[in-house]
Amino acid sequence: MATDHLQQPIISADEALQRLIEGNNRFLQGSARFPTVCKETLADLARGQQPYATILGCSDSRVPPELIFDADFGELFIIRVAGNVISPEVMGSMQYAGAHLHTPLFVVLGHEGCGAVKAAVDSKLDAIEHRSRIQILVNNILPGLPEFDAQAAPQEHLARAIEANVRCLLSRLRCEVGDVRQPIRARAAAHDWRAVFQSPAWRAAQGTF
């Protein structure tokens, strides 16, 4: 990990969120910058980093945060794990981002059609047992799943489960890491899938870092 950079965020959580939304709009409109990085920028980043947001997202190849938020090198601190689940190591990374990088905004990024959440839904509804390590991951998601309406379509189950998983994670983060402000929800269309995210923000100063 890089060494500490500045001690305070250069922008507020609201400004950071606005930046993500504007980047996502550029992405959706096909006007993303997809920047190339000049030597001067790389040299500057080698001296330290001050990303404006920390993002916990899924490993799914269709939701790369830098691309869907049209963000540049050094702008986002990203943790990706299938199902965007929390583990001690993930929490350690997030705490590092809060305590040392002072990112003003934290985002849990769930997405439509998440395979990890689907595996958990299958496990809950059909008692499907997955391979050992996958089952450990699934077991991390299961407690946050809602009760399902037996009449509902499978896609509806999955959509509800994905949102519930994000909400559950936000709740756990609120308890374990710090104060989370009112979550904001947005949907982004790209090809025929959608990113669904809820963006909480908490400030290091208010939390338990």
Ligand SMILES: [Zn+2]
């Ligand atoms: Zn996923």
